[in-house]
Amino acid sequence: MNILASFVCGLLFGLGLILGGMTNPAKVIAFLDLGGAWDPSLALVMGGAIAVASGAFALAARRTRSLLGAPMQLPTARDIDPKLVGGSLLFGAGWGLAGFCPGPALVALGRAAPSALLFVGAMLLGMLAFEFFDRYLKNPAPRVAVRS
Amino acid sequence: MTIDWNNFTPWTSLAGGAVLGLSAALFVLLNGRIAGISGVLGGLLRPRAGDLAWRVAFVGGLLVAPLVFGLFMELPTMQVAAEAPLLVVAGLLVGVGTRLGSGCTSGHGVCGISRLSPRSIVATLSFMASGFLTVFLTHHVLN
Numbered sequence: 698m699n700i701l702a703s704f705v706c707g708l709l710f711g712l713g714l715i716l717g718g719m720t721n722p723a724k725v726i727a728f729l730d731l732g733g734a735w736d737p738s739l740a741l742v743m744g745g746a747i748a749v750a751s752g753a754f755a756l757a758a759r760r761t762r763s764l765l766g767a768p769m770q771l772p773t774a775r776d777i778d779p780k781l782v783g784g785s786l787l788f789g790a791g792w793g794l795a796g797f798c799p800g801p802a803l804v805a806l807g808r809a810a811p812s813a814l815l816f817v818g819a820m821l822l823g824m825l826a827f828e829f830f831d832r833y834l835k836n837p838a839p840r841v842a843v844r845s
Numbered sequence: 846m847t848i849d850w851n852n853f854t855p856w857t858s859l860a861g862g863a864v865l866g867l868s869a870a871l872f873v874l875l876n877g878r879i880a881g882i883s884g885v886l887g888g889l890l891r892p893r894a895g896d897l898a899w900r901v902a903f904v905g906g907l908l909v910a911p912l913v914f915g916l917f918m919e920l921p922t923m924q925v926a927a928e929a930p931l932l933v934v935a936g937l938l939v940g941v942g943t944r945l946g947s948g949c950t951s952g953h954g955v956c957g958i959s960r961l962s963p964r965s966i967v968a969t970l971s972f973m974a975s976g977f978l979t980v981f982l983t984h985h986v987l988n
Contacts, residue, residue, distance in 0.1 A: 702875040703899040707906020709868035717861020723924035729980040734849035738858040745862025750959040753870030763877035784946025785968040789975025791938025800882040807908035812925040816936040823940020
């Protein structure tokens, strides 16, 4: 059931992105272009989404289990640290360069757009690079003493 | 700043947003999880037992969305101005940045703000500011 719910939610999410106009990088860039002809549409995508979702999150915060019995896994981190801000700044730069963020890029990949294939490939590589460094920084490889 | 009224799509964008919000709402109520795309995808690269199938299913749903959308309505055009090298640089930045910052437009922007999470509000302001600045530089300064 959880897996079916995941699929349906992924599908709905993708349909919302397409309907909202988020899957067209030119429209995303027009939203980010405050100095040019500004298209405010995407602010309404976010506003509409938050208006619908906030009630559900308020309800979820008061539960320990989901309606299907899965444990409620809401983020618990509270620190506003350089990782959060620095990572978000890097993400915003990439978003502004191409007009793709992760969700719309995956939907565009579903349309077999070559640009999305390239972008998603690079994005996965970036995520893998993060995994590698994150693990290395948390558990550096033990130093091997070399005796001569 | 001028508003591009010709391309402004208030109703479809609000409706699309409501569908997104419904997906995030269902996902947290049914599965107890945050519908954050970079997090769902990132977890696939850090495989743990019993944690894979739902992620694959969610990503699968995103991938078939254009196919399903096309059954009912004409798919909107997709215009990509960025050339290949720029797409690669942008993809790397988005990949590293979303994992380092623990989220993207969906996890922080939609779910996090809906939860009134201070971390997500700061993250959203940061990536928005950075996106605005990047487009300003590439379209009005370097061009």
